[in-house]
Amino acid sequence: MRDFTLIMFELLLRSFVKQEYSFHTFELFLAQKPERSIIIRHDIDDSKFRALKFAEMERRLGISSSYYFRIKKCSFNEDLMRRIADMGHEIGYHYEDLSLNNGNFEKAIVSFEKNLNTFRKIYPVKTICMHGRALSKYDNRALWTKYNYRDFGIIGEPYFDLNYDKVLYLTDTGQSWSGSRYSIRDKVKSKYDFNFHSTFDIIANIDKLPDQIMITSHPDRWAFSLFEWFVINTHMKTRDRLKRILFRNRSINIMENDNQS
Numbered sequence: 001m002r003d004f005t006l007i008m009f010e011l012l013l014r015s016f017v018k019q020e021y022s023f024h025t026f027e028l029f030l031a032q033k034p035e036r037s038i039i040i041r042h043d044i045d046d047s048k049f050r051a052l053k054f055a056e057m058e059r060r061l062g063i064s065s066s067y068y069f070r071i072k073k074c075s076f077n078e079d080l081m082r083r084i085a086d087m088g089h090e091i092g093y094h095y096e097d098l099s100l101n102n103g104n105f106e107k108a109i110v111s112f113e114k115n116l117n118t119f120r121k122i123y124p125v126k127t128i129c130m131h132g133r134a135l136s137k138y139d140n141r142a143l144w145t146k147y148n149y150r151d152f153g154i155i156g157e158p159y160f161d162l163n164y165d166k167v168l169y170l171t172d173t174g175q176s177w178s179g180s181r182y183s184i185r186d187k188v189k190s191k192y193d194f195n196f197h198s199t200f201d202i203i204a205n206i207d208k209l210p211d212q213i214m215i216t217s218h219p220d221r222w223a224f225s226l227f228e229w230f231v232i233n234t235h236m237k238t239r240d241r242l243k244r245i246l247f248r249n250r251s252i253n254i255m256e257n258d259n260q261s
Contacts, residue, residue, distance in 0.1 A: 005223045023040060026127045050222070055067065066090040170214070
């Protein structure tokens with residue numbers, strides 16, 4: 001079996017079911033704080049209609065998860081989001097307002113509130129999650145150094161409201177569960193030191209995992225056919241090489257600026 005296919009993702013979830021994990025949306029996890037539980041977080045960066053396949057598969061398994069959509073057309077779709085919510089899943093805002101407004105905090109918070117209200121016409125959004133925007137120099141989380149998302153009725157943001165010394169964080173960034181190697185911003189500080197290279201590795205070591213886990217997936221990186229698998233893998237390898245080059249150059253620029261100052 002090839003990794004990073006919808007079938008493999010379903011196999012991963014079924015393996016956790018066999019280990020008697022429960023599944024909670026991020027909103028319910030924060031409210032209930034269950035002991036042996038998994039939060040499935042889907043970041044819908046592009047390819048919005050692929051999210052529907054994941055939602056339908058999870059519904060068949062009796063699993064509710066959290067879907068974070070961007071405001072951009074490649075992600076946002078009112079009918080699709082309503083259909084996913086009707087299956088029992090949570091809808092959240094995958095915000096990127098600081099990047100969209102070129103680092104202008106005042107414009108960004110106005111944009112955030114406007115976009116959040118747009119989402120709330122579809123679903124009563126209680127949680128948000130930043131979009132990394134690897135090609136942008138702005139970290140969207142920085143918006144909360146000047147403002148407080150709780151003032152907008154938001155109860156949680158995964159990068160701020162989870163204790164990752166207790167909750168294991170697994171992300172498929174770069175089509176590798178060792179996501180910190182490939183991601184510029186999708187990282188957390190944690191005491192856990194698992195080094196999974198494939199979904200097979202996770203399944204093989206599932207009995208060694210802690211009681212609380214957040215799994216982040218990007219549906220546009222999971223294939224539904226053999227042809228898609230080859231296309232996605234080629235695209236991902238090229239994109240991640242570019243991201244590493246960009247990150248290296250950005251780090252060099254920062255060091256040079258520090259030395260000059």
